[in-house]
Amino acid sequence: MSLAGNLQDMITAVFHREFGSAPTQLFSAPGRVNLIGEHTDYNDGFVLPCAIQFETVLASALVPGSNQIRIFAADYQELHIIDLTETVTPVATPRWANYVRGVVAGLQQRGLVLPGCDLVVGGNVPQGAGLSSSASLEMVLGLGLSTLAGSPLSPRDNALNGQQAEHQFAGCQCGIMDQLVSAAGQAGQALLLDCRSLDYQTVPMPASLQVLIIHSNVKRGLVDSAYNERREQCEAAAAFFGVKALRDVTLAQLEAAQAQLAPLIYARARHVISENNRTEAAAVALKSGDIKTLSALMAQSHQSMRDDFAITVPAIDFLVAEVAAICGERGGVRMTGGGFGGCIVALLPADLVEPVCLHLSKVYPAAHQLEPTFYLCQASAGARAL
Template sequence: MTLAQQFEAAFGAAPALIARAPGRVNLIGEHTDYNDGFVLPAAISVETRIAAAPRSDGRIRVLACDFGGAIAEWKLEAPYAADPAHPWADYVRGMTAAMIQRGHALAGADIAMTGNVPKGAGLSSSASLMVGIGTVLAALAGLSIAPADIARMAQAGECDHVGMRCGIMDQLASAAGVASHALMIDCRTLDVRPVAMPEDVQILIVHSGVARGLVEGHYNERRAQCEAAAAAIGVSALRDADMAMLNGAGLDPLTLSRARHVVTENARVLAAAEALAAGDLRATGELMAASHASMRDDFQITVPAVDALAAELQALIGPEGGARMTGGGFGGAVVALCRADRTDAVLGALTYRKPDGTAPLVLRETACAGAGLVMR
């Protein structure tokens, strides 16, 4: 059944609205967002779709089409509380709580949601869901909320309620994506500058088969290490540091390596945005390779399977393009940029297999538009 049909079967009437919110792939700039730095993501075609209709009793009912048709329900004014029986609903609860905390008067709603963003791949399935929820609830309530503000609330919902101390990149890329463009985002000012993708370049995303678990893993630990480095240097965030400051601060070797990744990664993002805009795939590929090495050696967030996949893709693509891990780390996917006329040959020659011995999931992507309504 379609999403609208599943909604009607569950709630007895057709939805009033359907919204979409894309996932995103980060071309370069990992763990720089929560350090007030720079990132270069693109919204992609995999997405979450949200169907909704208003309720008059101030309640939220959510149908998870991808979780066996499970339904969670709560009152909008109730304090946020995690739902162990329906952990997927925590993201919806977190988004509604963040919107209410910012003074938005929401109506109750029946909601059905489905998506095809691969889970655990580093493609922002959670941000896509929360941005989609924010988009559809704002529309139901007749609110006009800027994409950057939807993104801020989605970030707050995930940080303050779900427990993932994420930056703003994922949510802003999903909310404000521009078709055929990457987004050069200043994570301090939230300034977004579209960067045109060369027409003959294909985005490849290959999932390593190693699922990520960022809340349970080391993501929050890395953030704390970066904050400790900034405090020791005397800056508000590592965005304001340079290598001379790091080398002169007397940091312990581990903290120094974490901070060095962020400082050098910010420089790589700025350079990659210029190279991509100029169609210089050779320079872009070199920067992607350096980014992966920094994540592996300084930030220590890659795993051997991801390292092997990135190395093989880079070798197959050659100098006109590049490959690197994308996402928060500890598993997930590799993103690659490749000349479109080389894509079939690269994928045909790829020998990488997931840990279970099967072929990896491969997405051929282009940069897509950000969240919005697809049906009123």
């Protein structure tokens, strides 16, 4: 039986145990990995993620005459109740409930009348690995609750609602990428997403390549403060050029102004502007199956994150270098996610997956006293009713 089948069966069984009956409808939403385009989203730029088969599943049933949403989190074995007759606001504990409350509040602000219902939610998206378990939760709740209310949200509206929940209830000023790819992902496809217009186009993943995510298991420290600092530096660069975002600055304009910019601001801007160019070029290479070009673009992306944006750490650089030495021009590898630890993503031919995993299992613990964790992924469908 598939991973997804096991999860659906488990969530259904928990629903029966907690509420004494079977759920009437099931929903799913995936996590995601970003193939290229890092820290470009909040600069109104381009990203190239794909949804992955790790997912969050929601089991649901209407409760006629009820003014409550009762939701049981299978991952935490906790029940949380939302009174629909009261204004929905954040709570101190449990923290997971604020994602639910944020989605509910956003749907109500959009004019949906939510019905009383019982819900069980749980997932297998690895938490703390930068694979967007929170966006997966927001998207499955948004689609499930809006469907129960009789007005299923479009992928775009679902993504915007989830981002609003993240900003207002979870306290994270994230971009739109995670939510939109979880809402709109398609099997076998990456998405080239314009983070300004929210338009996106599907980009077929070459059948010859597998997506291998390797978690460094480096504890990510100071991520929020460093993230906010990078964001402020990018905004300072955009302000210098008198534009809304670095999306509107070309590399030629940046080079011409280098002498007038602080070296740090120049470096941060150079990463974002060049990364936007690489992301669009990578979509073309992926679509045409030009693995050699894709390999070079992913290598340049990693170097830019390391040298200009300063968000990699030695363990991540080590993993990228070791994978690159094995795959050469047959695949690509780079850090993925916000930085300061977390994961790398490799696009590899099937025959290199096992050699890469075996090699890293030997050399990484010896060099960094940490064990790598491997996730072999497929580009998967976005949020949907099951």
